[in-house]
Amino acid sequence: MDLRTTYMGMALKHPVVASASPLWEKLDNIKQAEDAGASALVMFSLFEEQLKHEAAAMEHFMSHGTESFPEALSYFPTMEEYHIGADRYLDILHHASKAVDIPIIGSLNGVTNEGWIDYAKNMEEAGARGIELNVYYIPTDMSISGQEVERRYVEILRHVKEAVSIPVAMKMSAYFSSPGHLAKQFDEAGADALVLFNRFYQPDFDIDNLEIINNLKLSSTTQIRIRLLWIAMLHGHIDASLAATTGVDTHVELIKYLMAGADAVMTTAALLRNGIGHLKTLVDGLTEWMEEKQYVSVEQMKGSMSRQHVANPTGFERASYIKMLEHFKSPYVL
Secondary structure: OEOOEEEOOEEEOOOEEEOOOHHHHOHHHHHHHHHHOOOOEEEEEEEHHHHHHHHHHHHHHHHOOOOOHHHHHOOOOOHHHOOOOHHHHHHHHHHHHHHOOOOEEEEEEEOOOOHHHHHHHHHHHHOOOEEEEEEOOOOOOOOOOHHHHHHHHHHHHHHHHHHOOOOEEEEEOOOOOOHHHHHHHHHHOOOOEEEEOOOOOOOEEEOOOOEEEOOOOOOOHHHOHHHHHHHHHHOOOOOOEEEEEOOOOOHHHHHHHHHHOOOEEEEOHHHHHHOOOHHHHHHHHHHHHHHHHOOOEHHHHOOOOOOOOOOOHHHHOHHHHHHHHHHOOOOOOO
């Protein structure tokens, strides 16, 4: 049974990758992930805001502070909201890259074109085998066009690609008017991989206290469909590797993503729910299913349900929308 795959140009022993998570703030957990079978691991994110916060604090101490400094600093989350600062992040990354054999991928999260993305080079020097970019940007300014938003993403990718020699993955959003077109732009700009998709954490309302609630809900298996769709659509049409993330709880979701065309499948929520050892459960489930269905390799099954390989490719488009509506059953519909 050959479970090997290639992601971001890196040969992996199988497609199950541990994605960005607060679990990886501890070196022992990273070692445990390798022992449990992770083929690679994406570090928790280093955020633009915390880098700006640290830079602002340094400027304050160097210049002895202007009166505006406390107000300016209040625009950022407090440092207590970040468990680990930039130096500590790089220290963990450095020690992890020495302590385990699997590839460790750094993660950068931000929205602007400013100096925070230069930290990609610091990650490379600390031992990262790759960089995952998560540009988390919600364009609430109604004067900004969709084209301008896309340009920002592509410019950030190009800047990072120029700064490092290691592979770079772009974690995409599903909320663009034409995800396929933007994926092609990322591919042409040199992205080594696309990760589909990041999650926008929208606020909720407390209707009794009239407050905004920001609470994290872990992903569920019901969220895989839009990712299945676009991985299946993109497979075979771009050079960049494809990674699936979100909704992977069992080997079933893992298999679906691979059949859509994913080169790697990432999970965090399942590990937070079930523990790091759940990685082995996913790999074992994949192996047993492949043996039962007589697949000899991951490469054989990869993309077998993508748009270019199914008998009726229109099933990925409007026809599936119509069929879903027609086949829906409810006791209240005659």
